[in-house]
Amino acid sequence: MPGGTGGTGTGGGRSEAVLSRLQLLVTRKLDGLLQGDYAGLLPGPGTEAGESREYRPGDDVRRMDWPVTARTTVPHVRRTVADRELETWLAVDLSASLDFGTGRWLKRDLVIAAATAMTHLTVRGGNRVGAVVGSGGPVPAPAARSRWRRAAPEPAAVAPLLFRLPARPGRREAHGLLRAIAGTEVRPGRTDLGALVDLLNRPPRRRGVAVVISDFLAPPAQWGRPLRKLAVRHDVLAIEVVDPRELELPDVGVLAVVDPETGELHEVQTADPRLRRRYADAAAVQRTAIADELRAAGAAHLRLRTDTDWLLDMVRFVAAQRHARTRGTTR
Numbered sequence: 001m002p003g004g005t006g007g008t009g010t011g012g013g014r015s016e017a018v019l020s021r022l023q024l025l026v027t028r029k030l031d032g033l034l035q036g037d038y039a040g041l042l043p044g045p046g047t048e049a050g051e052s053r054e055y056r057p058g059d060d061v062r063r064m065d066w067p068v069t070a071r072t073t074v075p076h077v078r079r080t081v082a083d084r085e086l087e088t089w090l091a092v093d094l095s096a097s098l099d100f101g102t103g104r105w106l107k108r109d110l111v112i113a114a115a116t117a118m119t120h121l122t123v124r125g126g127n128r129v130g131a132v133v134g135s136g137g138p139v140p141a142p143a144a145r146s147r148w149r150r151a152a153p154e155p156a157a158v159a160p161l162l163f164r165l166p167a168r169p170g171r172r173e174a175h176g177l178l179r180a181i182a183g184t185e186v187r188p189g190r191t192d193l194g195a196l197v198d199l200l201n202r203p204p205r206r207r208g209v210a211v212v213i214s215d216f217l218a219p220p221a222q223w224g225r226p227l228r229k230l231a232v233r234h235d236v237l238a239i240e241v242v243d244p245r246e247l248e249l250p251d252v253g254v255l256a257v258v259d260p261e262t263g264e265l266h267e268v269q270t271a272d273p274r275l276r277r278r279y280a281d282a283a284a285v286q287r288t289a290i291a292d293e294l295r296a297a298g299a300a301h302l303r304l305r306t307d308t309d310w311l312l313d314m315v316r317f318v319a320a321q322r323h324a325r326t327r328g329t330t331r
Contacts, residue, residue, distance in 0.1 A: 052076045086208055087167055088122040089200050089234075090115055090131040093214035094184050095191045097259075102245045103307030107215060110241045110304050112182050114213045117314055118237075122209065123174045130167030131177055134196040136187025161187055162196060193218045197226040200234075210234040212299070215241050217286075220293035227297040236299040240290065243306045247287070248280045 052065045055075035065078040092115055098107040105113070119129050161184070165177050193214055200210050210230050216223070216238070230236055249255070249270045258265045270276060294301045302317045304310045 051079050053079060086122060086127040087205060088118065088127065088129045088209045088211065089167065089205075090118060090129070090181075091196050091200055091210065091212040091214075092131055092133045092181055092184075093191050093193055093196060093212075094133060094135040094181075094186055095215070095217075096136065096186055096188055097190065097217055098215060098241065099186045101243055101306045103243060103305065105306045105310070107241045107243055107306060108186070110306060110310055111213050112178070113310055114211075114239045114241070114304060114314075115181055116178055117311075118211050119174045119178060123169070123171060126169050128167040128169045129174050129177060131165045131181060132196060132199040133161075133163055133165065133181055133184055134191035134193070135161040135184050136189045136191065161185070162191075162199065164199060190218060193223040194226045197223055197230060201226065201229055204233070208234055209237065211237045211239060213239045213241070215246075216290045216294075220289055224293045224297060227294070227299060231298040236297065238294045238297075238299040238301050240294075240301065240303045241306075242287075242303055247283045249276045251276065 052068045053076060055064070055069075055077050059077045063077045065076040068076040068078075092111060094108065094111065098111055101107050101109070115131070123129050165180055168174075168177075191214075193212075193216070197212060212227065227236065227238070249268070251273075252270050255268045255270050256265060257268050268275070291301060300321065302314065304313055
């Protein structure tokens with residue numbers, strides 16, 4: 001699916017203003033939302049052994065307490081105590097397709113908002129927060145029209161930008177991490193999301209929380225396997241950022257659409273109902289494939305839209321996660 005109509009670049013001053021606004025919003029509305037004896041946004045089970053209880057449908061079978069089960073002949077699972085210090089890692093995708101939005105926010109703004117909320121919710125109590133960030137990637141050169149195109153020099157591809165921000169405790173360090181994310185230059189091309197997620201698998205770390213923030217427009221085959229590998233050791237949350245124009249086209253006549261990742265320009269006749277229907281059907285298939293791949297990887301899935309109240313969506317998601325944990329189910 002195309003990334004949508006071209007969005008304007010996000011300058012350093014605008015990034016700072018958006019970040020300041022988001023931090024104030026998150027602090028006022030999310031402060032105190034997640035307090036208690038569990039780890040992070042996903043109330044993690046921790047690694048310290050605790051008491052056993054009877055098995056309930058939905059419990060993780062990997063936490064079966066076999067000695068107690070054998071003694072009582074009733075299936076039991078072992079509870080664990082949440083780690084006192086949690087390490088949270090963010091994988092932040094800042095591909096060119098995210099510098100776009102037709103709602104209240106740009107998709108890039110929602111990425112920064114999600115990173116801000118996650119950092120705010122996990123940085124307390126000595127917890128450490130780190131990030132890996134990706135922006136841009138190789139852009140395929142357009143085919144030359146001349147029959148002598150082999151002799152013509154091809155434009156150089158833009159090198160992908162992948163970098164790591166080390167995990168550190170403290171609010172000041174967390175603020176510096178968010179400023180680095182917000183100030184990242186958006187480059188042409190698409191980030192290799194699989195390579196970005198794989199940065200969280202190397203080197204191996206103790207169990208914690210991993211958050212992947214992206215629009216997930218890259219083919220699921222590219223990032224599905226690294227995500228499944230990540231979920232073996234960590235609680236994984238996938239935050240999908242979506243704009244309504246990526247789901248359906250409005251009836252506005254001829255619409256000029258540019259792919260921000262390749263620069264290709266197309267004119268689309270949106271007055272054609274068959275075209276709008278095909279577009280919506282293709283978008284629905286694409287989003288279903290993304291959701292299925294995230295479910296297969298065992299990741300919790302939160303979708304944020306640029307035209308809705310993202311903070312309310314996040315609060316509802318957190319409440320659902322807490323309720324599921326309280327009932328003893330996994331997700």
